Amino acid sequence: xxxxxxxxxxxxxxxxxxxxxxxxxxxxxxxxxxxxxxxxxxxxxxxxxxxxxxxxxxxxxxxxxxxxxxxxxxxxxxxxxxxxxxxxxxxxxxxxxxxxxxxxxxxxxxxxxxxxxxxxxxxxxxxxxxxxxxxxxxxxxxxxxxxxxxxxxxxxxxxxxxxxxxxxxxxxxxxxxxxxxxxxxxxxxxxxxxxxxxxxxxxxxxxxxxxxxxxxxxxxxxxxxxxxxxxxxxxxxxxxxxxxxxxxxxxxxxxxxxxxxxxxxxxxxxxxxxxxxxxxxxxxxxxxxxxxxxxxxxxxxxxxxxxxxxxxxxxxxxxxxxx
Amino acid sequence: xxxxxxxxxxxxxxxxxxxxxxxxxxxxxxxxxxxxxxxxxxxxxxxxxxxxxxxxxxxxxxxxxxxxxxxxxxxxxxxxxxxxxxxxxxxxxxxxxxxxxxxxxxxxxxxxxxxxxxxxxxxxxxxxxxxxxxxxxxxxxxxxxxxxxxxxxxxxxxxxxxxxxxxxxxxxxxxxxxxxxxxxxxxxxxxxxxxxxxxxxxxxxxxxxxxxxxxxxxxxxxxxxxxxxxxxxxxxxxxxxxxxxxxxxxxxxxxxxxxxxxxxxxxxxxxxxxxxxxxxxxxx
Amino acid sequence: xxxxxxxxxxxxxxxxxxxxxxxxxxxxxxxxxxxxxxxxxxxxxxxxxxxxxxxxxxxxxxxxxxxxxxxxxxxxxxxxxxxxxxxxxxxxxxxxxxxxxxxxxxxxxxxxxxxxxxxxxxxxxxxxxxxxxxxxxxxxxxxxxxxxxxxxxxxxxxxxxxxxxxxxxxxxxxxxxxxxxxxxxxxxxxxxxxxxxxxxxxxxxxxxxxxxxxxxxxxxxxxxxxxxxxxxxxxxxxxxxxxxxxxxxxxxxxxxxxxxxxxxxxxxxxxxxxxxxxxxxxxxxxxxxxxxxxxxxxxxxxxxxxxxxxxxxxxxxxxxxxxxxxxxxxxxxxxxxxxxxxxxxxxxxxxxxxxxxxxxxx
Numbered sequence: 001x002x003x004x005x006x007x008x009x010x011x012x013x014x015x016x017x018x019x020x021x022x023x024x025x026x027x028x029x030x031x032x033x034x035x036x037x038x039x040x041x042x043x044x045x046x047x048x049x050x051x052x053x054x055x056x057x058x059x060x061x062x063x064x065x066x067x068x069x070x071x072x073x074x075x076x077x078x079x080x081x082x083x084x085x086x087x088x089x090x091x092x093x094x095x096x097x098x099x100x101x102x103x104x105x106x107x108x109x110x111x112x113x114x115x116x117x118x119x120x121x122x123x124x125x126x127x128x129x130x131x132x133x134x135x136x137x138x139x140x141x142x143x144x145x146x147x148x149x150x151x152x153x154x155x156x157x158x159x160x161x162x163x164x165x166x167x168x169x170x171x172x173x174x175x176x177x178x179x180x181x182x183x184x185x186x187x188x189x190x191x192x193x194x195x196x197x198x199x200x201x202x203x204x205x206x207x208x209x210x211x212x213x214x215x216x217x218x219x220x221x222x223x224x225x226x227x228x229x230x231x232x233x234x235x236x237x238x239x240x241x242x243x244x245x246x247x248x249x250x251x252x253x254x255x256x257x258x259x260x261x262x263x264x265x266x267x268x269x270x271x272x273x274x275x276x277x278x279x280x281x282x283x284x285x286x287x288x289x290x291x292x293x294x295x296x297x298x299x300x301x302x303x304x305x306x307x308x309x310x311x312x313x314x315x316x317x318x319x320x321x322x323x
Numbered sequence: 324x325x326x327x328x329x330x331x332x333x334x335x336x337x338x339x340x341x342x343x344x345x346x347x348x349x350x351x352x353x354x355x356x357x358x359x360x361x362x363x364x365x366x367x368x369x370x371x372x373x374x375x376x377x378x379x380x381x382x383x384x385x386x387x388x389x390x391x392x393x394x395x396x397x398x399x400x401x402x403x404x405x406x407x408x409x410x411x412x413x414x415x416x417x418x419x420x421x422x423x424x425x426x427x428x429x430x431x432x433x434x435x436x437x438x439x440x441x442x443x444x445x446x447x448x449x450x451x452x453x454x455x456x457x458x459x460x461x462x463x464x465x466x467x468x469x470x471x472x473x474x475x476x477x478x479x480x481x482x483x484x485x486x487x488x489x490x491x492x493x494x495x496x497x498x499x500x501x502x503x504x505x506x507x508x509x510x511x512x513x514x515x516x517x518x519x520x521x522x523x524x525x526x527x528x529x530x531x532x533x534x535x536x537x538x539x540x541x542x543x544x545x546x547x548x549x550x551x552x553x554x555x556x557x558x559x560x561x562x563x564x565x566x567x568x569x570x571x572x573x574x575x576x577x578x579x580x581x582x583x584x585x586x587x588x589x590x591x592x593x594x595x596x597x598x599x600x601x602x603x604x605x606x607x
Numbered sequence: 608x609x610x611x612x613x614x615x616x617x618x619x620x621x622x623x624x625x626x627x628x629x630x631x632x633x634x635x636x637x638x639x640x641x642x643x644x645x646x647x648x649x650x651x652x653x654x655x656x657x658x659x660x661x662x663x664x665x666x667x668x669x670x671x672x673x674x675x676x677x678x679x680x681x682x683x684x685x686x687x688x689x690x691x692x693x694x695x696x697x698x699x700x701x702x703x704x705x706x707x708x709x710x711x712x713x714x715x716x717x718x719x720x721x722x723x724x725x726x727x728x729x730x731x732x733x734x735x736x737x738x739x740x741x742x743x744x745x746x747x748x749x750x751x752x753x754x755x756x757x758x759x760x761x762x763x764x765x766x767x768x769x770x771x772x773x774x775x776x777x778x779x780x781x782x783x784x785x786x787x788x789x790x791x792x793x794x795x796x797x798x799x800x801x802x803x804x805x806x807x808x809x810x811x812x813x814x815x816x817x818x819x820x821x822x823x824x825x826x827x828x829x830x831x832x833x834x835x836x837x838x839x840x841x842x843x844x845x846x847x848x849x850x851x852x853x854x855x856x857x858x859x860x861x862x863x864x865x866x867x868x869x870x871x872x873x874x875x876x877x878x879x880x881x882x883x884x885x886x887x888x889x890x891x892x893x894x895x896x897x898x899x900x901x902x903x904x905x906x907x908x909x910x911x912x913x914x915x916x917x918x919x920x921x922x923x924x925x926x927x928x929x930x931x932x933x934x935x936x937x938x939x940x941x942x943x944x945x946x947x948x949x950x951x952x953x954x955x956x957x958x959x960x961x962x963x964x965x966x967x968x969x
Contacts, residue, residue, distance in 0.1 A: 018434035021511065025428035028421045029444065032481035035462065037447045040455030047457065101349075104342055109335060117590050118346045121353075124585035126540045128558035132565060132578045133352035136359055144355050144375070196352065204593065216692035219659050222679040223686045223763075224753070225709035234705070238696040257451050260542030264562045278453050278543070285457050286547060295457055302454040309449065331661075 047295035089191035091251035098202030122200030127260030134193035209243025360575035403560035422485030430493035609670035616665035640808035685754035891955035892933035902950035
């Protein structure tokens with residue numbers, strides 16, 4: 001007989017009966033979450049208590065010492081700084097550009113749908129493809145951007161600071177080296193690629209948000225004497241604020257999780273310039289095989305991301321406007 | 324053309340101009356990749372980078388197929404695409420099924436601890452893979468699922484976001500409908516299949532697009548879990564190909580090839596994605 | 608305040624003609640109503656005045672100024688939308704002050720004007736609230752406040768009362784009349800509700816299918832509708848219609864003979880109409896007393912449906928072919944199935960040419 005019928009037969013209390021009915025619906029998700037979300041979270045914390053010996057044969061229990069050491073280390077702090085900088089570099093410009101594009105693409109012009117699709121197309125690019133598209137521009141030897149910069153009379157920029165895999169002697173090499181001392185170009189480069197990718201997603205999100213704003217609000221503002229800029233400032237932005245917030249939360253989460261484009265474009269370098277926390281975790285765990293230290297960073301990353309999201313919600317509570 | 328009509332188009336011209344300019348800037352990296360993909364490899368080995376307007380386009384680069392010269396030992400872009408489609412497809416279907424079931428329970432069934440459990444489901448949205456990656460990797464190793472499709476999809480078959488989204492949609496179904504169905508003799512499963520699911524079509528489409536895009540975009544997990552080049556997804560495969568200077572033009576061609584299906588997907592489902600995220604308040 | 612003029616204004620959307628050759632002259636300070644069913648073009652006409660839509664043909668004047676190329680924000684008009692269009696993220700005060708701020712009035716000016724307008728409309732207690740926290744009637748008043756505070760050249764209103772419940776609507780109608788009297792402004796008011804048009808308008812323009820049907824004060828539109836559409840649209844219950852043909856002494860219908868006085872008969876002949884539609888308003892049908900002679904026509908039939916309304920009863924009488932609706936005094940109450948003879952007098956007949964649909968007389 002069915003589970004609910006059996007429960008009734010044996011006069012189980014109502015709560016238990018309800019659980020039995022609901023169980024088959026919830027079980028798959030619960031098992032998966034348990035195995036791949038909650039258990040790993042706990043295990044990560046636990047792994048952080050152990051340090052690997054130099055031969056990677058045993059783990060030695062060190063309690064909170066590893067937490068203290070890793071979190072206080074300059075490498076971790078620096079990777080955190082890189083991550084935060086990267087987040088700022090990617091989320092803010094992407095939001096601004098996407099708002100601009102979304103407003104442009106929201107006009108009632110014939111054929112504007114074509115432009116909407118074009119503006120959303122970076123979304124189709126995904127991580128690896130974006131990296132390739134930008135490598136093509138920024139690559140020290142085959143990148144187009146440097147050619148153009150040179151024609152303008154400016155010195156070439158070593159966007160990725162890795163000197164490329166130049167196969168031949170390159171007349172520009174001597175000029176390149178003068179930029180290597182500034183690793184920040186690398187972070188900028190990866191950020192530009194990420195902004196491009198984000199713009200695709202944000203434009204779609206913001207366009208949707210724009211379309212929820214009733215036309216009549218704009219019309220009323222026009223009759224009241226508001227020009228284009230006043231309409232944007234007094235109608236569009238306030239009504240768009242929940243959507244902007246949503247996009248920014250998504251953007252921050254993406255920035256903290258960004259891995260693929262960094263791996264392909266710069267491999268975390270040069271000199272750790274693009275070594276965000278995720279990348280550091282990856283290197284520690286899967287190149288250095290120091291699972292303990294890596295787990296500590298993973299746990300820290302989780303706490304920080306959680307904190308940031310909650311902070312974002314709190315910061316914004318009074319300011320943005322929900323209907 | 325009448326005078327008023329002409330004036331109207333003239334007034335629109337700047338708007339189109341700006342739109343076109345933005346589109347050009349946005350698409351520029353794509354175009355350069357495309358242009359580069361049509362050059363012979365020699366162009367990449369000398370000083371001026373390949374021109375933007377190849378004089379003798381080498382369309383053969385697009386058909387370079389698998390890897391005769393050992394481009395990182397990879398089987399070629401069609402295989403990568405196949406793998407990505409399989410992996411993303413399984414993940415999408417998995418998420419649709421698990422989240423529909425769970426959302427149904429949260430929306431229509433009452434049981435003790437429902438609130439707490441739902442909060443836990445939502446909390447999983449806060450735990451991205453990267454945080455849990457080491458133990459998950461160890462789990463997959465322990466299951467001997469490395470270098471397999473199972474290993475690639477397992478951690479992603481359930482989704483808090485999907486459960487949330489579908490529950491929202493289910494909640495808009497009036498409870499009278501369920502009452503009527505119950506009086507008509509529908510059990511839970513039949514109600515789910517014949518009433519709830521069809522009515523949630525929009526949310527399912529949105530979730531499907533979302534899940535597919537996310538799965539397609541994965542990089543870290545496939546990198547860790549697979550070593551076998553035959554199992555590389557598009558992300559890993561293309562990424563690997565960029566490490567090969569002597570096949571870089573073919574890598575570019577492959578990138579364009581990998582890009583096309585996703586563009587079509589985005590075009591086709593742009594509306595659906597947007598509408599699902601914002602419920603009914605989006606016009607047209 | 609200013610007059611508003613349409614000169615042969617036309618508007619098409621693709622192949623659809625929303626307005627055709629509209630010429631109207633709205634006087635300074637007039638309460639002018641644009642009335643018609645949905646899709647008739649009245650809202651389009653209003654939006655053209657506002658500058659939210661461009662005419663495909665013709666000219667629009669506000670005051671003496673040709674405004675075809677003047678953008679909405681420079682026309683110095685105020686508009687009240689059907690859905691009020693209040694800015695949900697601003698307080699009532701800010702909503703009302705918005706137009707003034709756009710025109711760069713000083714802080715003190717704005718404060719004074721806003722509070723004045725709020726007092727006039729009875730919303731001064733609500734100034735700090737957000738639109739979401741207001742009832743429909745209150746939101747409506749805020750929308751009105753936003754309009755009157757700027758003292759514009761004209762007020763445009765697009766079915767402002769249609770989102771209110773019946774009771775509120777009655778109340779607001781009286782308030783709008785009072786407002787118009789106190790402010791003395793030019794009101795251009797769009798509605799599909801004939802009660803609003805009749806009670807508030809100084810003149811009514813009836814539109815249908817983008818074409819102007821008649822422009823006249825409400826009573827004239829009621830007493831002398833210019834064509835079949837207006838006759839049928841105005842009046843509740845609607846006018847009764849009978850098809851007729853010219854015959855000796857007047858008209859012949861399916862129900863009998865209609866005797867026409869000489870002047871009316873002459874008009875019928877002059878019109879050359881082959882087929883006539885004769886209309887009678889329900890209140891002009893009364894049970895026959897005395898002989899037939901006093902009446903232009905009498906109709907005998909059976910009572911079909913009786914709707915008692917307290918102060919009167921609406922009686923549907925089934926005739927040989929077709930039926931009539933009559934408004935009769937509440938007593939004596941009639942019963943279904945009873946036989947009844949109704950009569951109408953010549954001066955209460957409305958005759959229309961069936962082909963051109965235009966009024967023939969009286």
